[in-house]
Amino acid sequence: MSFQSQSSAPISQSATVDAMGNPLPALSGYDSGNFFDELVSSDNVARVDASMLVHLINQMGVAELGRRQTAIERALYRMGITFTVYGDNQGTEKIMPFDVVPRIVSANLWQRIDAGLQQRIRALNRFLDDIYNERNIIRDGVIPADLIDSATAYLPQCKGLKPPNGVWCHITGTDLVRDNSGNVFVLEDNLRCPSGVSYVLQNRHVMKRNFPEVFGASRVRPVADYPARLYSMLKAVAPSGITDPMVALLTPGVFNSAYYEHSFLAQQMGIELVEGRDLTVENEKVYMRTTAGLQQVHVIYRRVDDTFIDPEVFNPDSLLGVAGLMKAYQAGNVTLANAPGTGVADDKVIYAFVPNMIKYYLGEEMILPNVSTYLCSRDEDREYVLNHLDELVVKAAAESGGYGILIGPHASEKERGEFADNIRKNPRNWIAQPTLQLSRVPTIVDGQMEGRHVDLRPYILCSSPDDVWVLPGGLTRVALRKGSLVVNSSQGGGSKDTWVAADDGQPTAST
Amino acid sequence: MLSRVAESIYWMSRQVERAENHARFLEVTLHMILDQPENMVDPWEPLVRVTGDNEWYEEHYATIDAHSVVTFLAFDLNYHSSMLTCLRAARENAKSVRESLSTEVFEELNDFYHFVNDSTAAQLTDPTAEFFDQVRKHALMWTGIIDSTMTHDLRWHFLNVGRLLERADKTSRILDVKYFNLLPRLEDVGTVVDELQWSELLAAISGFEAYRREHQVISVKKVIEFFLFHPEFPRSIRSCVAGADWSLRQIEKTSCTHTLRDAPKQVAALRHRLAHTSVKEVIAGGMHEFIDMIQVELNAASASLHQDYFNSPVNA
Numbered sequence: 001m002s003f004q005s006q007s008s009a010p011i012s013q014s015a016t017v018d019a020m021g022n023p024l025p026a027l028s029g030y031d032s033g034n035f036f037d038e039l040v041s042s043d044n045v046a047r048v049d050a051s052m053l054v055h056l057i058n059q060m061g062v063a064e065l066g067r068r069q070t071a072i073e074r075a076l077y078r079m080g081i082t083f084t085v086y087g088d089n090q091g092t093e094k095i096m097p098f099d100v101v102p103r104i105v106s107a108n109l110w111q112r113i114d115a116g117l118q119q120r121i122r123a124l125n126r127f128l129d130d131i132y133n134e135r136n137i138i139r140d141g142v143i144p145a146d147l148i149d150s151a152t153a154y155l156p157q158c159k160g161l162k163p164p165n166g167v168w169c170h171i172t173g174t175d176l177v178r179d180n181s182g183n184v185f186v187l188e189d190n191l192r193c194p195s196g197v198s199y200v201l202q203n204r205h206v207m208k209r210n211f212p213e214v215f216g217a218s219r220v221r222p223v224a225d226y227p228a229r230l231y232s233m234l235k236a237v238a239p240s241g242i243t244d245p246m247v248a249l250l251t252p253g254v255f256n257s258a259y260y261e262h263s264f265l266a267q268q269m270g271i272e273l274v275e276g277r278d279l280t281v282e283n284e285k286v287y288m289r290t291t292a293g294l295q296q297v298h299v300i301y302r303r304v305d306d307t308f309i310d311p312e313v314f315n316p317d318s319l320l321g322v323a324g325l326m327k328a329y330q331a332g333n334v335t336l337a338n339a340p341g342t343g344v345a346d347d348k349v350i351y352a353f354v355p356n357m358i359k360y361y362l363g364e365e366m367i368l369p370n371v372s373t374y375l376c377s378r379d380e381d382r383e384y385v386l387n388h389l390d391e392l393v394v395k396a397a398a399e400s401g402g403y404g405i406l407i408g409p410h411a412s413e414k415e416r417g418e419f420a421d422n423i424r425k426n427p428r429n430w431i432a433q434p435t436l437q438l439s440r441v442p443t444i445v446d447g448q449m450e451g452r453h454v455d456l457r458p459y460i461l462c463s464s465p466d467d468v469w470v471l472p473g474g475l476t477r478v479a480l481r482k483g484s485l486v487v488n489s490s491q492g493g494g495s496k497d498t499w500v501a502a503d504d505g506q507p508t509a510s511t
Numbered sequence: 512m513l514s515r516v517a518e519s520i521y522w523m524s525r526q527v528e529r530a531e532n533h534a535r536f537l538e539v540t541l542h543m544i545l546d547q548p549e550n551m552v553d554p555w556e557p558l559v560r561v562t563g564d565n566e567w568y569e570e571h572y573a574t575i576d577a578h579s580v581v582t583f584l585a586f587d588l589n590y591h592s593s594m595l596t597c598l599r600a601a602r603e604n605a606k607s608v609r610e611s612l613s614t615e616v617f618e619e620l621n622d623f624y625h626f627v628n629d630s631t632a633a634q635l636t637d638p639t640a641e642f643f644d645q646v647r648k649h650a651l652m653w654t655g656i657i658d659s660t661m662t663h664d665l666r667w668h669f670l671n672v673g674r675l676l677e678r679a680d681k682t683s684r685i686l687d688v689k690y691f692n693l694l695p696r697l698e699d700v701g702t703v704v705d706e707l708q709w710s711e712l713l714a715a716i717s718g719f720e721a722y723r724r725e726h727q728v729i730s731v732k733k734v735i736e737f738f739l740f741h742p743e744f745p746r747s748i749r750s751c752v753a754g755a756d757w758s759l760r761q762i763e764k765t766s767c768t769h770t771l772r773d774a775p776k777q778v779a780a781l782r783h784r785l786a787h788t789s790v791k792e793v794i795a796g797g798m799h800e801f802i803d804m805i806q807v808e809l810n811a812a813s814a815s816l817h818q819d820y821f822n823s824p825v826n827a
Contacts, residue, residue: 080617291766
């Protein structure tokens with residue numbers, strides 16, 4: 001079969017056996033370098049809640065781990081979770097790279113992450129409801145109006161909207177990172193159509209099948225109930241008076257890079273997966289075209305970007321949306337999750353104000369800190385950024401997915417010059433942050449264990465301010481290229497299963 | 512169910528059935544040439560004719576021989592109905608309705624496609640009946656998984672209509688071409704070669720043993736009757752049409768309109784005709800003409816499905 005393995009070289013036996021030919025512990029000789037390693041301390045001692053896993057990795061040996069990794073890659077290929085290699089008409093397909101060594105999060109740390117994310121989503125939803133309605137936060141001088149109104153993702157068409165329960169952002173995928181000391185920071189709030197949760201579920205599925213003994217022995221919290229939770233959340237935000245809502249997932253279609261996820265989630269929830277052409281609006285109500293006529297839809301989990309959902313209101317050329325959808329939404333006949341207009345709150349300039357929002361709306365101190373951020377629209381910040389481009393990470397305020405980024409220390413003189421010009425031309429559009437030395441996790445590279453940088457994207461569901469739920473786990477993305485800090489799959493990133501250790505009394509994945 | 516989903520499921524099912532039938536044609540032919548004295552009958556030319564796409568073939572291939580015909584029917588991605596083209600299209604359709612299929616159904620189709628795609632190079636050099644037998648087994652496995660892992664609801668009925676209309680069409684084509692090919696050689700009637708040819712014909716629809724159990728002796732009329740009118744054998748035209756008729760009636764039960772739509776009407780009429788025609792009448796009127804009539808009606812029913820369910824202007 002034309003199965004593509006991610007390992008570029010065969011698993012080397014020589015480096016992993018002793019003089020007698022017995023396998024050496026997989027982590028012997030592992031060098032965590034000058035980085036914070038998630039699995040072991042600098043002297044290779046297992047971290048809290050990781051000792052069982054470290055023991056099993058050592059017992060198993062790298063060759064056996066590599067063999068199981070190949071089995072998992074084959075399973076992912078069989079499951080059809082693949083992308084076609086661009087420009088290849090032989091039908092060569094590849095899976096998203098997957099690394100078999102899980103990333104573990106201690107029960108203690110997770111407790112803080114969980115509380116911090118809940119707090120953040122409450123504040124962000126209050127913020128969205130406020131700026132599209134009363135705008136108290138502006139009147140009270142916490143955030144300048146011009147920063148909001150100039151955000152690309154701010155949609156004036158959403159002024160005056162009142163989504164059910166005051167929730168704008170139902171599904172969030174927040175990007176977290178840890179620095180050299182292991183401190184957790186929020187790097188980005190993804191409030192539009194965050195993707196990747198299907199990989200969390202499928203990574204766990206294949207890991208459980210290939211490492212049953214590990215799950216039996218470890219106390220890993222389960223992730224399998226995500227689709228059920230997602231469905232209950234969507235049902236809970238139906239227009240008022242609808243007790244048995246018809247819920248559908250709106251996808252841009254089979255050519256979208258996240259299409260697999262859309263169909264997977266629809267299948268797991270047992271709801272219809274619809275495209276724009278399957279829907280029609282009549283009398284401000286949304287219907288889908290079925291073999292037995294039109295059928296009304298009440299809740300749409302939409303995975304189509306804001307500006308494409310309704311050609312009457314936004315991009316008139318969009319073929320992905322439904323004409324009249326916004327009118328139906330404004331009339332309260334359909335709920336959109338997430339609401340249109342949420343992107344303004346994950347604009348990288350607005351991001352810098354989230355700690356102020358938490359204080360303003362909730363009267364609380366933030367639990368999970370932001371990465372300190374320089375706003376190039378401020379004169380003194382801009383001067384600092386322009387003078388320290390070789391130390392900073394510069395990001396376009398409205399971009400995501402690893403695009404529009406300059407990693408100063410890794411960039412060429414020419415690239416830094418181009419970014420400096422862009423910053424001077426349109427300061428509002430740029431922010432900068434110190435270059436974090438992201439934490440690392442042991443990863444199989446050419447038959448050896450080597451540290452690779454990771455981030456973590458947990459997923460949060462919210463149906464009302466009193467119902468915020470954080471999936472105990474998340475997508476650990478790993479930069480497979482040596483030294484790379486860019487984890488995006490479009491740029492050579494892979495993923496790992498993420499194990500959140502259970503506290504006493506919490507259910508585990510093996511039960 | 513969504514009209515778009517119904518349409519994709521219907522075509523996915525037809526495409527896999529078409530791929531399976533092409534594998535059956537090739538398997539039987541590759542097997543038959545081993546037993547056949549040289550220069551008796553050209554076994555490859557009828558396989559091109561069976562598709563009805565002879566003109567396309569002549570434009571793209573210089574000769575009719577084993578290599579060209581295997582390429583054409585099995586692996587030619589420029590030909591819209593080759594086995595590989597069908598499987599690729601079926602998998603794309605399956606991807607677009609993956610949420611409506613059981614995981615097992617999708618995964619088997621995915622395996623099936625990769626198996627054929629990855630075997631292309633080797634089979635183009637040295638085609639084997641064994642390979643096409645494996646293809647048939649994949650198809651049977653897929654069919655079994657569909658029937659035993661999916662609820663027999665609307666989705667399954669559209670799938671069933673797709674596979675049975677396609678199967679009826681292919682059964683009619685293989686009979687048509689072989690009949691045309693076999694009958695003119697009257698000097699062979701009753702000889703070992705003749706018996707072999709008709710046996711292979713039955714084998715192509717997995718009907719050899721079933722036929723023997725009922726008739727023991729090969730008789731042209733009985734074979735034709737078996738192909739056209741057997742009420743219970745699952746690949747006979749009559750039983751395919753009866754199955755499609757039944758599924759369409761189940762689909763109609765969920766409809767909110769009260770008038771019967773075109774496709775169910777047409778299929779019911781064809782079923783009635785097949786149940787009340789004898790082999791004698793078929794031969795008297797010309798078998799090719801009879802088969803032609805069947806194919807025209809099957810095509811008309813398929814066109815009506817689009818009108819009735821897939822693109823219909825519907826009201827709330």
